Amino acid sequence: MQDxxxxxxxxxxxxxxxxGHEEAIMTFxxxxxxxxxxxxxxxxxxDFVTSGRGSADVKNTLKRLGIGPEILRRVxxxxxxxxxxVAAHSNGGKMESSIFDDMIHLRFTDRGPGIAxxxxxxxxxxxxxxxxxxxxxxxxGLGLPNIKKNSDAxxxxxxYGKPTMVEIVIxx
Amino acid sequence: MxxxxxxxxxxxxxxxxxxxxxxxxELSSGYVCDxxxxxxxxAKSGQAWITIMKHLNVIAVASMTGIPVIIFAKSxxxxxxxxxxxxxxxxxxxxxxKTAFELSGILYQMLN
Numbered sequence: 045m046q047d048x049x050x051x052x053x054x055x056x057x058x059x060x061x062x063x064g065h066e067e068a069i070m071t072f073x074x075x076x077x078x079x080x081x082x083x084x085x086x087x088x089x090x091d092f093v094t095s096g097r098g099s100a101d102v103k104n105t106l107k108r109l110g111i112g113p114e115i116l117r118r119v120x121x122x123x124x125x126x127x128x129x130v131a132a133h134s135n136g137g138k139m140e141s142s143i144f145d146d147m148i149h150l151r152f153t154d155r156g157p158g159i160a161x162x163x164x165x166x167x168x169x170x171x172x173x174x175x176x177x178x179x180x181x182x183x184x185g186l187g188l189p190n191i192k193k194n195s196d197a198x199x200x201x202x203x204y205g206k207p208t209m210v211e212i213v214i215x216x
Numbered sequence: 217m218x219x220x221x222x223x224x225x226x227x228x229x230x231x232x233x234x235x236x237x238x239x240x241x242e243l244s245s246g247y248v249c250d251x252x253x254x255x256x257x258x259a260k261s262g263q264a265w266i267t268i269m270k271h272l273n274v275i276a277v278a279s280m281t282g283i284p285v286i287i288f289a290k291s292x293x294x295x296x297x298x299x300x301x302x303x304x305x306x307x308x309x310x311x312x313x314k315t316a317f318e319l320s321g322i323l324y325q326m327l328n
Contacts, residue, residue, distance in 0.1 A: 096276040103280065113261060113282060120280035121256045128273075181269045186253035193257065 058162040058200040060192050069197045069213060072149070079142035079149070081105065087130040087137050087154075092180055095131040098139040099123035102150070105143060115216050118194040119148055122212050125187045126152045132177045134208065147196075150212040159202040166192065217242050218326050220285055220308065223264065226322050229287065229312040232299060236308040241284050246323045248316050252277045259283055266319045270294040272301060279305040289316040 061069050083105065085098035103120040111119075123141070130137045130152055137154030159165050165172075166188050173183025192198050195212045202208035220241035224231060231238050247259040248266040252273060259265060261282030267274065270292045278286055285308040288294065294302075294309065302309045312319060 092271075092273055096273065096280075099280065100276070117261065117280070117282050124276060124280045125253065125256060180271065180273060181250055181252040182273075184251040184253045186251070186257050190253055190257040 055201050055203040055206055056159075056162050058166065058198070060195075060198045062196045065196045065213075065215065068147075068215070072147070072213065073199075077144070079144050081143040083141040083143070085139050087127055087134075087139055087152075089131065089134065089136040090176065091131055092128070092182075095127050096124055098141070099127050102141045102143075102148070106148070109143070111216055115214065119150075119214050122191045122194040122214065123150055125190045126150065126210050126212065128182055129187050129210070130154050132173055132182055137207075147213055147215045150214075152208075152210040154208050156205065156207050158204050158206040158208055159200070160204040162200050162202060217244055219243070220264070220310070223323060223326060224310055226326060227287070227310075227312045227314055227319055229310045231308060232294075232311050233303050233307075233309045235303055236306065238285075238308060238310075241308055243285070243323070243327070245327065246320055247283075248320050255283075256281055264323060266316050266323075268292040268316065270298060272298055274298070275301045275305055275307060278302075278307045284308060285310060287312060287319055289314060289319055 083101055087095055102123055134154035135156055140151045142149040164170055168189040169185040171183045171185035177183040196215050197213040199211040219239055220243055221238040224238055243264050244262040246264045249255050250267050250269050255277055259281050264285050264287050265283045266287045268289050288311045291313045
């Protein structure tokens with residue numbers, strides 16, 4: 045599957061699309077529509093106190109829109125894991141959430157240093173987290189697998205020494 | 217299904233968020249783990265989460281996962297900031313001197 049807008053030829057790319065959603069996901073990424081509601085927040089390196097606020101904002105906004113608890117849980121878990129990943133593994137970055145009538149698109153972009161091997165990072169239990177992150181109870185190597193499990197589409201573009209972009213789509 | 221208030225009595229626990237009414241919280245099951253990502257990946261709403269982790273991110277994990285109550289084993293004692301955040305997120309916090317093993321055994325027995 046191609047995503048010409050986001051992919052640079054020198055970077056590695058990973059896609060997971062849950063079966064049944066291929067067409068809707070293709071249409072979305074081909075057209076990249078602008079949402080009515082867009083939320084943005086900064087994520088600071090190694091800041092585990094404020095990391096999570098962006099996800100909480102998204103969760104509360106969806107709750108106000110009447111989205112059911114199971115979808116809320118999937119969005120919140122995928123979003124929080126991604127936010128923690130940026131805080132734990134990158135030099136900081138930001139989160140942008142586009143809320144549509146029937147789905148949410150979350151995009152996390154950071155300032156590097158990138159994922160050397162995305163396929164390896166997707167293996168449950170594989171982690172490059174440091175001691176601080178592990179002491180917090182993170183770093184079990186379950187972040188990306190949890191995001192995959194709770195999303196309808198997961199798209200990662202990264203490479204060693206480059207910024208990382210993680211995109212998540214969840215239908216309501 | 218049991219009431220949290222019944223479980224608190226059975227474990228000699230203390231509700232350290234008294235503004236949250238334990239008699240109004242129903243428990244269908246439990247989850248025991250200190251790895252936050254494992255909890256987010258596998259815990260379900262309506263479960264009591266038994267842990268010794270007590271920092272602020274624990275509240276975020278419970279909130280994101282839909283967990284109504286955290287049971288702190290071995291008298292694990294969170295800071296006031298953590299308690300305040302839990303109240304804000306409407307998550308009940310309970311403290312007990314029992315170990316995670318004992319706490320889960322008692323909950324398991326009450327539920328089955």
